[in-house]
Every structure is written in C-alpha cells, then in structure tokens.
Amino acid sequence: MRHRHRTTAAFALGVVLLLDVLRVWLPSIITIFGQAAATPAELLGAFAVGWFVLALAAPALVRRLGARPVGLFAAGALAGARLALTAAPGGRLQLWLACAGLLAGLVWLAATAAAVTRPVPGLALGLAANAVGHALLGTEDLVWRGGWPGWTLSVLLAGAFLATQAGLAAGTSAPAQARAAAGAWLAGQGRSAAEAAGRSGGAPAWLLVGPAVLIAGQLALSPALWTAATSYRHGSPDFPGLGLPPQHVPALPELAVGLFLVATFTRPPRWLARWLWPAALVAGAALFAADRAGWLAPAILLTAAGLGGCLALADAGPETAAASRADVGAADGGTGAGDRSPGAGRRGYAAVGGMLAFAVASVAYYAAYDLGYPNGAVPVGLALLVGVVAVAGPPAAAPALRGAALAWTTIGLMLLTALAGGIHRPVRATERRDVAPGDVRLVAYNIRMGFGLDGRLDLAGLTRAIEGTRPDVVVLSEVDRGWLLNGGHDTLALLARRLHLPYVFAPAADPVWGDAVLSRFPARAAESRPLPAVGAPTGAQALGVTLDLGGGVPLVVVATHLQPPPGQGPVTQARAVAAFATRYAAGRSLVLAGDLNTQPGDPAFAEFTGAGLADALAPARPLPTSPADDPREQIDHVFVSPGVRTAGVAAPRTTASDHLPVAVTLTLP
Missing domain, CATH: 1.20.1250 (Growth Hormone; Chain: A;)
Incomplete structure (x- = not known):
C-alpha cells in the first residue's frame, strides 16, 4: 500500500x-x-x-x-x-x-x-x-x-x-x-x-x-x-x-x-x-x-x-x-x-x-x-x-x-x-393474544430517549419492561429518532422491531423528537395538533390515533407529553389536549395517556376530569412513577372516556428509564 x-x-x-x-x-x-x-x-x-x-x-x-x-x-x-x-x-x-x-x-x-x-x-x-x-x-x-x-x-x-x-x-x-x-x-x-x-x-x-x-x-x-x-x-x-x-x-x-x-x-x-x-x-x-x-x-x-x-x-x-x-x-x-x-x-x-x-x-x-x-x-x-x-x-x-x-x-x-x-426492515405486528372481546391492555411509558438511569442505551431493559405488561397498545413519550446529542439512534424503530409493533409517530420539539403510538391493531386514521408553548422551552403536541379493534369497534388513543412552563403547571396545555381529545374522539371510546407532568389534585389534572374523563389509575392510587429509582411523583397518567372500565393497574419497577411505565386493562362498552 x-x-x-x-x-x-x-x-x-x-x-x-x-x-x-x-x-x-x-x-x-x-x-x-x-x-x-x-x-x-x-x-x-x-x-x-x-x-x-x-x-x-x-x-x-x-x-x-x-x-x-x-x-x-x-x-x-x-x-x-x-x-x-x-x-x-x-x-x-x-x-x-x-x-x-x-x-x-x-x-x-x-x-x-x-x-x-x-x-x-x-x-x-x-x-x-x-x-x-x-x-x-x-x-x-x-x-x-x-x-x-x-x-x-x-x-x-x-x-x-x-x-x-x-x-x-x-x-x-x-x-x-x-x-x-x-x-x-x-x-x-x-x-x-x-x-x-x-x-x-x-x-x-x-x-x-x-x-x-x-x-x-x-x-x-x-x-x-x-x-x-x-x-x-x-x-x-x-x-x-x-x-x-x-x-x-x-x-x-x-x-x-x-x-x-x-x-x-x-x-x-x-x-x-x-x-x-x-x-x-x-x-x-x-x-x-x-x-x-x-x-x-x-x-x-x-x-x-x-x-x-x-x-x-x-x-x-x-x-x-x-x-x-x-x-x-x-x-x-x-x-x-x-x-x-x-x-x-x-x-x-x-x-x-x-x-x-x-x-x-x-x-x-x-x-x-x-x-x-x-x-x-x-x-x-x-x-x-x-x-x-x-x-x-x-x-x-x-x-x-x-x-x-x-x-x-x-x-x-x-x-x-x-x-x-x-x-432492519420493519416487521409485521405479532398476533394479538387471547383476551376477552373488547379488552385492550395499554402501557404508557416515558422512555427518556432510550437511556436508563445508568446512562446506557438500554433497549433490552425497555423491551422487557414493556413486554412484561403484555400490551396491545403502547404509548411512548420522549421518543428520539436521530438527535446526535443522544448518539444518533432511531429509538422508535429499534423498539418497534423488538416489540414487533407498527407505529405512528408525531413530532413535538422538532421532526425527530416527540410521541408515538404502537399497536397490534391497525391504525385507520391519525391527527396531530401542536400545543401552545406558554413559555415552555420544549415543544409539545397531542397525537390522536384511531385503532380498529375488529368487528367495527374503534378505539381512539391520544398520546401527549405536557411541557409545563418554568415554575408553573401545564394548565393551558392540559386544557388544549382535553379539548382536542374529546373533539377527535367524537363520542367513540377514548383513552388519553402519557407523561402529563401534573399530579392528582393539581389544576392541570382537573382539566382532564373536568372534561368528563376518568382517572384510569384511580384504583391503585397513590401510584408514583418518577424518579424510577425512588418514585415520589405521580406524573404519568391514563384517562378514559365514560363507559370504559379499567382493571389490572400496574407500574412495574425498572430503571430502564427515569420514569416507570404504567399499564392498565381497558374494557370497552
């Protein structure tokens, strides 16, 4: 040479x-x-x-x-x-x-x-x-x-x-x-x-x-x-x-x-x-x-x-x-x-x-x-x-x-x-497990761009935490699809392949950082709505996805990650998300989930209950989810529309992120 x-x-x-x-x-x-x-x-x-x-x-x-x-x-x-x-x-x-x-x-x-x-x-x-x-x-x-x-x-x-x-x-x-x-x-x-x-x-x-x-x-x-x-x-x-x-x-x-x-x-x-x-x-x-x-x-x-x-x-x-x-x-x-x-x-x-x-x-x-x-x-x-x-x-x-x-x-x-x-071509969704008709297992998880509390990219830990709840629908917050700051990984594609679930992704802060819905059920429609910043540095959005559960039964899933302005609660964003969700659902069964950065009793939390949504995690309260190694704050939530029954609430302990996932079984009317 x-x-x-x-x-x-x-x-x-x-x-x-x-x-x-x-x-x-x-x-x-x-x-x-x-x-x-x-x-x-x-x-x-x-x-x-x-x-x-x-x-x-x-x-x-x-x-x-x-x-x-x-x-x-x-x-x-x-x-x-x-x-x-x-x-x-x-x-x-x-x-x-x-x-x-x-x-x-x-x-x-x-x-x-x-x-x-x-x-x-x-x-x-x-x-x-x-x-x-x-x-x-x-x-x-x-x-x-x-x-x-x-x-x-x-x-x-x-x-x-x-x-x-x-x-x-x-x-x-x-x-x-x-x-x-x-x-x-x-x-x-x-x-x-x-x-x-x-x-x-x-x-x-x-x-x-x-x-x-x-x-x-x-x-x-x-x-x-x-x-x-x-x-x-x-x-x-x-x-x-x-x-x-x-x-x-x-x-x-x-x-x-x-x-x-x-x-x-x-x-x-x-x-x-x-x-x-x-x-x-x-x-x-x-x-x-x-x-x-x-x-x-x-x-x-x-x-x-x-x-x-x-x-x-x-x-x-x-x-x-x-x-x-x-x-x-x-x-x-x-x-x-x-x-x-x-x-x-x-x-x-x-x-x-x-x-x-x-x-x-x-x-x-x-x-x-x-x-x-x-x-x-x-x-x-x-x-x-x-x-x-x-x-x-x-x-x-x-x-x-x-x-x-x-x-x-x-x-x-x-x-x-x-x-x-x-x-690394996307894979087909795995077959849905045998459950009662109308039952849907949902998990909501802030994955912190894929990094665990030890600072390592922990896709295996995230996969174990999610699969352990046996979900049909997964709502993810803080999804990174290419920030060089985080190592330049497409965390969503990596997790979707491991979970064998298709996804719908909506950008929030920029085109490669936001929220996602993964599901065994086919998505028939989707819509994203930017949320007012009200002084918060990072952008936020609300993603609505219409899932077809089969037999003409739809389920509307809304995924979001509220970003409160410094020293305040995300009241304005919570009001905007609640309004978007109820409008998009248009009377159909609705579940709203994500990292909402608000706790029960806070004004922002009341915006959701005031809009007629029920706290799906109420039977297990208090249910702290952050920080993952010593959970003290209840800031990850699931809300459902009237008529949707909930059971099997869980927040599995894991340090694959700085949050714990929350899981719940939904029974649709």
Missing part, C-alpha cells in the same frame, strides 16, 4: 473510532452529568466545551515531544477507552471513560494534523464508513450491544486502527537523507498543488474536520435521520405529516452516501464548484432548520452533496508518497524531538479549533430545548462557515480516489447501505 493510502486508511479508521466515542460521550453528558435537565444548562455546556478547550494545549505538546510519539500514545488511549466503554457498567465510570476517550481523540487529531496536510480523503471515507456501519447495526452502537459479537467487532476495529497507526509511524521513519531529498523535490514543484497546500499548511482542510463531523452526524450521514425521513414519506391523506413504518427499502440512504462520496472525490470546474457546493450545503441546512418533517429528505440529500463538495474544495495537499513523507519529516524532524514547522502547528490548532466549533455549535443547538431560544441559525451558520473556508482555500488537489477506485468504493458502500435497509 502506498504511503498516501496508508495515511488515508489510518485516518479513516481513527475517525470511525472517535465517532464511536462521541456517540457515548454526548448522551453521557446529558444523562449522567446533566441528570436529565437537573443540572443547569450553563454548567452542563461549560463542562462539555471545557474538554475541547483543554485540548487546545495538544499542538504545543506535539511541538515539544514530536508528532509520532504523541500520536501513538493518544491512539492507544483512544482505542483503550473505546474498548473500556463496552465493559463499563454505566454511571460516572462511563462518563469519565468517555471524557478520557474524547480527550485522547482530540490529542490524536492534533498529532495527526502535524504530520499530514491532507485530511479530506480519510475524513470523507471515515464519515461514510461510520454511517454505513451504524446503518448495518440498525443505529444501535457496538458499545451498547456487548456480547461476543459486539466485543469481537470492537476489538477488530480497535486493533485495525492501532495497526495502521503503528504501520504509518514505521513507514515515516526513513533516513533523514531520504526525507531531505523528498523535501527538496517538493520545493522544486513551484506551481504544483503541493506547494499551494504547503503555503497554507493544510490548515483550512483541518479546520473543517469538526464542522464536517457535526453536519454529517446530525444531518447528512445520519442513519437514524434517514429512517425517520423515510417514515414521513409513507403517509397518506389519513396520516398527514405523521411518521409511519416504511414498507420497502427506500433510496434515500443510498443516494445520501453516493452523493457525498462522488461530490468529495470528483472535481467539476472550480468556477462551478465554488458556488454550487456551498449553495447546496446552506440550502440543505436551511431546510433542516425549518423543522418541517416533509423537508427532511431533500435536506439530507442537499447537505450530503454540499458537504462532500465543500470538502473537495478544501482538499489541497501533497500528491505523492515522497511529498507525504517530506511533510511528516518536517513535522517530526525525523527524531521525535519536536515539531519545528509553522505549517504543522497551524494544522494542529486548526484541527482542535474545528472540533471546538463542533462542541460550541452542538451545545448552542441542543441547549435551545432547555433554554427556549430559536436554534435554526446554528446549522445554517455552520454551513456558511464550511462554505466560506472551502471557497477561500487553495486550489484543490487531484482527488485521492478516481476512476475505478471511486466507482467501486461508492458502489460498495451504497450496496452495504441497501443491505442495512433490508436487514
């Missing part, structure tokens, strides 16, 4: 490993350090960003000790932390391991930047490979899976990464005379792209690493967002704007991967590329920021093409093995005694600075759901930054992949993406 290809492979594997750690670190910040919004958002943001600020010392460390020894040590720490996270039991140990892995990854980036001017090929292949791998896993990371398959693949990934790092370091230890000769050869190429990259030090391309990781993980190359966007494409006049399980393998994921790679590794005329790719990137980010479910698919495709094209514009660097070795020699001096190259220092600071931009943009975007300010400008601003840096950079070098290599790489990754869609 030629030197530049070894460099590309080594960096791509490092990107995959670093993204794996980020997918644990981000939700650990929220669920463990943040304690589900119990920690002030300002303190949480400072803690998160502080690790990236600390990493700004890494380029100086590299300059003092040398890129090669620092890089190898950081690579070992990154791989070790990644493997340790698979074994960690959760809690604070997981948080600190994830922080250590993140810091090691940032130091590794700085060391790699000191030795390599051209990160774009490895970055692009690493982002694409990570997305395809995540899709093949159904968006459930290896870290959370464990078991021998998870451990085997994790060890293979970490081992391959360390092997390429060691091989690259050995390959750059050529005699000083050879490096000097290569450097002289490079200096003689006065008008080459290599010289252009040398003048800039490759810093613009390295500056884009952090923004590219965020844009890809949040939008362009997010398998969870692919499935969520596809589910909106399977609506009908009866399900306007609602997410339904897709019934066939869509083309969206394959197109996103293909467009990204082709745009990265092809070179249209520069005058065309300079306005086409930034325009596509900004347009895609703007569609995403508009928070319209129906616009997710075009937003993904535009962003994938625009991001790849902007990376291509910034891709300038040495073209030959000799040039790459000369660059490494300049960075390391061949002795490991310290970096003396100004360009290498600029690249190191650019790499860490770009990741700092990743942290600031992530905190700014997701903190809006705690603090209540508009966040649509964040992805658009980040896209503008990428476009400006790409256009202002030096002329792009020839693509690292071209011709047959590009075609086979792109086709291979697209086929693997299609295979992922076939493996």
Whole structure:
C-alpha cells in the first residue's frame, strides 16, 4: 500500500473510532452529568466545551515531544477507552471513560494534523464508513450491544486502527537523507498543488474536520435521520405529516452516501464548484432548520452533496508518497524531538479549533430545548462557515480516489447501505393474544430517549419492561429518532422491531423528537395538533390515533407529553389536549395517556376530569412513577372516556428509564 493510502486508511479508521466515542460521550453528558435537565444548562455546556478547550494545549505538546510519539500514545488511549466503554457498567465510570476517550481523540487529531496536510480523503471515507456501519447495526452502537459479537467487532476495529497507526509511524521513519531529498523535490514543484497546500499548511482542510463531523452526524450521514425521513414519506391523506413504518427499502440512504462520496472525490470546474457546493450545503441546512418533517429528505440529500463538495474544495495537499513523507519529516524532524514547522502547528490548532466549533455549535443547538431560544441559525451558520473556508482555500488537489477506485468504493458502500435497509426492515405486528372481546391492555411509558438511569442505551431493559405488561397498545413519550446529542439512534424503530409493533409517530420539539403510538391493531386514521408553548422551552403536541379493534369497534388513543412552563403547571396545555381529545374522539371510546407532568389534585389534572374523563389509575392510587429509582411523583397518567372500565393497574419497577411505565386493562362498552 502506498504511503498516501496508508495515511488515508489510518485516518479513516481513527475517525470511525472517535465517532464511536462521541456517540457515548454526548448522551453521557446529558444523562449522567446533566441528570436529565437537573443540572443547569450553563454548567452542563461549560463542562462539555471545557474538554475541547483543554485540548487546545495538544499542538504545543506535539511541538515539544514530536508528532509520532504523541500520536501513538493518544491512539492507544483512544482505542483503550473505546474498548473500556463496552465493559463499563454505566454511571460516572462511563462518563469519565468517555471524557478520557474524547480527550485522547482530540490529542490524536492534533498529532495527526502535524504530520499530514491532507485530511479530506480519510475524513470523507471515515464519515461514510461510520454511517454505513451504524446503518448495518440498525443505529444501535457496538458499545451498547456487548456480547461476543459486539466485543469481537470492537476489538477488530480497535486493533485495525492501532495497526495502521503503528504501520504509518514505521513507514515515516526513513533516513533523514531520504526525507531531505523528498523535501527538496517538493520545493522544486513551484506551481504544483503541493506547494499551494504547503503555503497554507493544510490548515483550512483541518479546520473543517469538526464542522464536517457535526453536519454529517446530525444531518447528512445520519442513519437514524434517514429512517425517520423515510417514515414521513409513507403517509397518506389519513396520516398527514405523521411518521409511519416504511414498507420497502427506500433510496434515500443510498443516494445520501453516493452523493457525498462522488461530490468529495470528483472535481467539476472550480468556477462551478465554488458556488454550487456551498449553495447546496446552506440550502440543505436551511431546510433542516425549518423543522418541517416533509423537508427532511431533500435536506439530507442537499447537505450530503454540499458537504462532500465543500470538502473537495478544501482538499489541497501533497500528491505523492515522497511529498507525504517530506511533510511528516518536517513535522517530526525525523527524531521525535519536536515539531519545528509553522505549517504543522497551524494544522494542529486548526484541527482542535474545528472540533471546538463542533462542541460550541452542538451545545448552542441542543441547549435551545432547555433554554427556549430559536436554534435554526446554528446549522445554517455552520454551513456558511464550511462554505466560506472551502471557497477561500487553495486550489484543490487531484482527488485521492478516481476512476475505478471511486466507482467501486461508492458502489460498495451504497450496496452495504441497501443491505442495512433490508436487514432492519420493519416487521409485521405479532398476533394479538387471547383476551376477552373488547379488552385492550395499554402501557404508557416515558422512555427518556432510550437511556436508563445508568446512562446506557438500554433497549433490552425497555423491551422487557414493556413486554412484561403484555400490551396491545403502547404509548411512548420522549421518543428520539436521530438527535446526535443522544448518539444518533432511531429509538422508535429499534423498539418497534423488538416489540414487533407498527407505529405512528408525531413530532413535538422538532421532526425527530416527540410521541408515538404502537399497536397490534391497525391504525385507520391519525391527527396531530401542536400545543401552545406558554413559555415552555420544549415543544409539545397531542397525537390522536384511531385503532380498529375488529368487528367495527374503534378505539381512539391520544398520546401527549405536557411541557409545563418554568415554575408553573401545564394548565393551558392540559386544557388544549382535553379539548382536542374529546373533539377527535367524537363520542367513540377514548383513552388519553402519557407523561402529563401534573399530579392528582393539581389544576392541570382537573382539566382532564373536568372534561368528563376518568382517572384510569384511580384504583391503585397513590401510584408514583418518577424518579424510577425512588418514585415520589405521580406524573404519568391514563384517562378514559365514560363507559370504559379499567382493571389490572400496574407500574412495574425498572430503571430502564427515569420514569416507570404504567399499564392498565381497558374494557370497552
């Protein structure tokens, strides 16, 4: 393997490993350090960003000790932390391991930047490979899976990464005379792209690493967002704007991967590329920021093409093995005694600075759901930054992949993406168990985006808690379908496959966070209604679904998650939900369920009873459901219309979420 290809492979594997750690670190910040919004958002943001600020010392460390020894040590720490996270039991140990892995990854980036001017090929292949791998896993990371398959693949990934790092370091230890000769050869190429990259030090391309990781993980190359966007494409006049399980393998994921790679590794005329790719990137980010479910698919495709094209514009660097070795020699001096190259220092600071931009943009975007300010400008601003840096950079070098290599790489990754869609296709509903005619077992559960009290993604625990109640209908709150902050999982699709239940999803805060109804009975109609915010930072909605129980017997299920304004009860939202539910039911049997953030006797609770609905959990009161490890608050409820009888009320103890599920058997008139 030629030197530049070894460099590309080594960096791509490092990107995959670093993204794996980020997918644990981000939700650990929220669920463990943040304690589900119990920690002030300002303190949480400072803690998160502080690790990236600390990493700004890494380029100086590299300059003092040398890129090669620092890089190898950081690579070992990154791989070790990644493997340790698979074994960690959760809690604070997981948080600190994830922080250590993140810091090691940032130091590794700085060391790699000191030795390599051209990160774009490895970055692009690493982002694409990570997305395809995540899709093949159904968006459930290896870290959370464990078991021998998870451990085997994790060890293979970490081992391959360390092997390429060691091989690259050995390959750059050529005699000083050879490096000097290569450097002289490079200096003689006065008008080459290599010289252009040398003048800039490759810093613009390295500056884009952090923004590219965020844009890809949040939008362009997010398998969870692919499935969520596809589910909106399977609506009908009866399900306007609602997410339904897709019934066939869509083309969206394959197109996103293909467009990204082709745009990265092809070179249209520069005058065309300079306005086409930034325009596509900004347009895609703007569609995403508009928070319209129906616009997710075009937003993904535009962003994938625009991001790849902007990376291509910034891709300038040495073209030959000799040039790459000369660059490494300049960075390391061949002795490991310290970096003396100004360009290498600029690249190191650019790499860490770009990741700092990743942290600031992530905190700014997701903190809006705690603090209540508009966040649509964040992805658009980040896209503008990428476009400006790409256009202002030096002329792009020839693509690292071209011709047959590009075609086979792109086709291979697209086929693997299609295979992922076939493996994780939605399943049919299981047969309904034998119960008395008119009886329906319902469970309502706030699943906290799939994370248990220990901070680990606990799909198995959620499945056990739900299946233990033997439900026919499941109402879920706090359903996440692709937030990078929570690791980029489609929690709804993952649970629906485990439970063998189709779903209807309604967005609340944005198109990929909201409430869902899963049912063994077919859904005949559905409607969603936004609720007034009244000062609450996170959006809320009411989802009404009409189920066909057979024999012409309908049941209307309304799912919601009320969001009270600071220091107040959700009275206004409760009144709106009660009015919506009674109107939508139109005299049919009705059940209303969810996390209502109100307790019996509160004014908001009285809005439901005042609307003629009965407390289905009354026979078991008091029935506290939060927090799950020491339940004290009765905030998860089920209400029914007159004539619907209830029995078998239960709140099984589990720590798979910060709430307990509530279950009840309904007997319809």
